[in-house]
Amino acid sequence: MTSKMESVIQKSLSALLDENIFLPKLNGSTRQRAYQSLVSILSTPNHVNKSFLRISLENGRVIRIPAFRVQHNNTLGPYKGGIRFHESVNEDEVVNLAKLMTLKNALHDVPFGGGKGGVVINPREFSEKELNLICKKYVHYFSDSLGTEKDIPAPDIGTGEREMDWMMAEFKSIHPGETYRGSFTGKSIMNGGSLGRREATGKGVYYSYKYLLYDFVENNKSLLDKNSDNPFVQTALSHRNRALTIAVQGFGNVGSVAALEAYRCAYLQNKIVAVSDRNITLYNDDGLDIPALIHYTNEHEGDLPTDQTELSKHDIKATVQDRDDLLELDVDVLFLAALEDQIHTKNQKNIKSTIIVEGANAPITQEADKYLTDNGVLIIPDILANAGGVIVSYLEWMQGRETQFYKEEEVFDLLYDKMSTTFETVLPKFFSDLFSLRQNCYNHSVMKLSTILYRQGKLY
Ligand code: GLU
Numbered sequence: 001m002t003s004k005m006e007s008v009i010q011k012s013l014s015a016l017l018d019e020n021i022f023l024p025k026l027n028g029s030t031r032q033r034a035y036q037s038l039v040s041i042l043s044t045p046n047h048v049n050k051s052f053l054r055i056s057l058e059n060g061r062v063i064r065i066p067a068f069r070v071q072h073n074n075t076l077g078p079y080k081g082g083i084r085f086h087e088s089v090n091e092d093e094v095v096n097l098a099k100l101m102t103l104k105n106a107l108h109d110v111p112f113g114g115g116k117g118g119v120v121i122n123p124r125e126f127s128e129k130e131l132n133l134i135c136k137k138y139v140h141y142f143s144d145s146l147g148t149e150k151d152i153p154a155p156d157i158g159t160g161e162r163e164m165d166w167m168m169a170e171f172k173s174i175h176p177g178e179t180y181r182g183s184f185t186g187k188s189i190m191n192g193g194s195l196g197r198r199e200a201t202g203k204g205v206y207y208s209y210k211y212l213l214y215d216f217v218e219n220n221k222s223l224l225d226k227n228s229d230n231p232f233v234q235t236a237l238s239h240r241n242r243a244l245t246i247a248v249q250g251f252g253n254v255g256s257v258a259a260l261e262a263y264r265c266a267y268l269q270n271k272i273v274a275v276s277d278r279n280i281t282l283y284n285d286d287g288l289d290i291p292a293l294i295h296y297t298n299e300h301e302g303d304l305p306t307d308q309t310e311l312s313k314h315d316i317k318a319t320v321q322d323r324d325d326l327l328e329l330d331v332d333v334l335f336l337a338a339l340e341d342q343i344h345t346k347n348q349k350n351i352k353s354t355i356i357v358e359g360a361n362a363p364i365t366q367e368a369d370k371y372l373t374d375n376g377v378l379i380i381p382d383i384l385a386n387a388g389g390v391i392v393s394y395l396e397w398m399q400g401r402e403t404q405f406y407k408e409e410e411v412f413d414l415l416y417d418k419m420s421t422t423f424e425t426v427l428p429k430f431f432s433d434l435f436s437l438r439q440n441c442y443n444h445s446v447m448k449l450s451t452i453l454y455r456q457g458k459l460y
Contacts, residue, residue, distance in 0.1 A: 004366035005096050006043070009103075011439055012446040013039055021447060023454055034459035038450050041458065042102075045095050047071040051141040053119070055134055058127055065121055065134065069142045071151055072098035072114040075452055076105055078149055079115030080390060082156025082186075083138070083163070089118035093340075097361060100383060101390070106445035108387045108422050110394045115151050117142075123158045135163050139170040146171060148182035148400075154393050155186040157339070160253070161198065165191045181400030185393035194396035196411035197389075202257025203412065204388020204419055205335065205359040206265070208380050211423050213239060213355075214267045223431055232378035235332055235354045243269035243287075245331040247353075251277045251304055254359045254386070255337030256294050262335075263290040276326040276338075277304045282311075282318040283329070292316050327351065336363035343368045351377070358382040373436045381438035383445070384422065391418050 016022035017035060026034055049071070052064035068091060071079040081101035084094075094116050102114025119138060123131060145151055155164060164187040172180040187193035196203075217224060217236050227233050235244070248259045255275065262270040271287040277297075282288060282304060296305055296314055305311050311318055327334065327343060328350040336342055337359030343351060348368040356372070357380045358364065364372065364379065372379060392415055399405050406414070430440045453459050 004362065004369060005099060007366060008439060008442045009042060009099075009446065012442040013042075015435070015439075015443050016447060016450065022450060023459075034454065037459045038446075038453060041073065041453065042099075042446065042449065045070050045072040045098055046074065047145065048091065048095065049142055049145060050091065053134060053137040053141060055130065055137060057130055065119060067117070067119045067138055067141065068094045069117045069145060069151070069153075070094045070098040070115060071145065072116075073102040073449075074113035075449055075456070075458075076102075076113055077111040078113060078147075079151035080105060080110075080112035080154070080393065081114060081116040082154045082389075083117035083119065083159050083167075084156040085119050085121055085123045085134075085158030085163075087120060087122045089120045094118045100361060102449070103442060103445040104383045104387050104390060106448045107383055107426075107441050108391060108418055110387075110390055110418075112152070112390070112394065115153070116156075117153055121158075131163070132166050135166040136170045139167045140174065143171065143174045146183060147175070148179050148397075152182065152393070152397060153184055154389065159186075161186055161188040161191075161193060164188075164193075168192075179401075181403070182397045185396040186389075187396070192396075192400050194392055194399055194411055195406065195408040196415070197392045197396055198253065199257045200392035200411075200415060201386055201389035202254045202337070202359070203261055204391065204415060205254060205258040205337065205357060205385050206261035207388070207416060207419055208385040208423070209262075209333070209335075209355070209357050210265060210267060211420060212236070212378075212380060212427070213244075215420070216423065216427055220428075220431075223428075227431060231354045231376040235378075238332075239268050243271040244333055246270055246272045246333045246335065247274035247276075247326050247329050247331045248272060248335040248337060249276050249326050249342060249363075250336070250338030250360065251275050251293070251297060252302060252337070255335065256290075256297065258335050258337060258357075258359055259290045260294060273331060274326050274329055275304065276323050277302075278323065278338075279303060280306050280323055281321040281326040282316075283321055283325075284318045286317075288318055289316055333357065336360055338363065341365050343372070345371075348372060354378065356380070357385050359386050361386065369436075369438070379436070379438060381436075381441060383441045384426070384437065387419065387422075388415055391415050 049069040098116035105112045164184045168184040171183045181192040274283045333355045334353040340362045342363045344365040348371045
């Protein structure tokens with residue numbers, strides 16, 4: 001992930017210079033200096049906070065757990081980004097995810113900077129009491145740098161509203177009298193969370209796909225006619241005559257919501273033939289019963305049924321396959337909503353889909369991204385597709401300040417408006433120049449940050 005994001009940012013920076021859109025009023029060495037400042041600001045985080053949380057386990061043992069809070073850039077507003085609980089968390093990864101948040105917020109016009117947190121644990125190995133302690137210690141160790149106007153964490157892999165509630169409560173007791181509702185987002189509704197925040201990332205992921213395949217296609221017929229030999233255009237147009245087959249990798253908070261949206265969508269003919277989780281892939285050529293699978297996972301700690309007996313017991317028709325089979329299925333569309341680096345040099349050649357939607361952050365490696373793009377696969381990148389979470393976090397933060405709350409439909413309407421605005425900005429450019437959709441998004445974010453940094457007098 002490190003090298004991919006860095007190389008996309010470098011390309012955006014060069015594009016700014018080459019196309020003469022980087023501060024065209026400046027020239028010569030003044031321009032060069034401003035450019036160098038921009039490069040160094042974007043490539044380095046402002047702060048990397050690291051601590052070892054001291055936790056006393058229920059069995060009496062005391063352990064120290066590495067934990068991070070990285071604050072990459074706050075040009076656009078307070079640092080913002082989730083806290084991940086996963087055993088593969090490391091400093092490099094958290095720095096890169098914080099950088100991605102800076103660029104994601106800039107792309108979608110969300111008035112926040114970029115931050116990210118991580119704790120190196122497998123949360124399934126800890127009791128509820130121990131997890132509560134880990135959350136409290138996290139806030140305790142990083143308490144000086146967190147706050148409604150400073151740095152606002154949210155859920156990420158391995159965390160959810162329960163953890164955000166615990167953390168907000170700890171923040172409130174450490175900082176009595178300070179505003180606290182906006183110090184964390186992704187909280188439960190009862191604790192000041194927003195309606196729709198839990199579904200926001202998955203909804204946004206599906207919406208990005210629907211926008212591209214439906215809204216954009218309907219409104220840009222002549223552009224598509226001109227590009228009729230493009231494989232994406234062919235897939236996009238074919239949905240009128242047949243259902244597009246979809247496979248969804250990951251059936252957690254993002255994948256299951258995106259799958260349900262696809263299943264219920266009245267605009268596109270979708271057939272979700274496969275879903276997978278950490279254990280298995282379920283496949284059905286006639287389409288899976290997504291509501292029944294969601295009902296099942298809600299009652300089984302998030303896991304899909306793993307054998308025929310379980311499937312028959314719940315009247316779900318599917319065959320069980322290996323977890324990793326899903327990526328190589330002969331389907332039109334892949335939704336990647338699991339972890340990083342899922343498509344890489346070893347499996348890139350076996351991918352048959354012509355459209356891939358990145359619900360997770362960085363699910364495709366740099367090499368695979370190039371290979372697939374060169375082979376005409378249209379990738380709707382993470383920065384564009386999975387911003388629903390942070391967009392609704394922003395709405396939650398605003399509602400916390402006003403102590404006024406929106407109805408669920410209002411939240412989803414605002415989410416759709418915000419994402420559509422971004423799409424309207426980047427999509428026409430994507431069809432009219434040589435950059436990939438990912439590169440186009442980064443170009444837009446980098447350009448925006450450079451203009452704002454210059455106006456703030458930071459580029460000298
Ligand atoms: N963790 C989510 C992301 O990566 C949401 C961040 C937020 O809501 O601040 O975009």
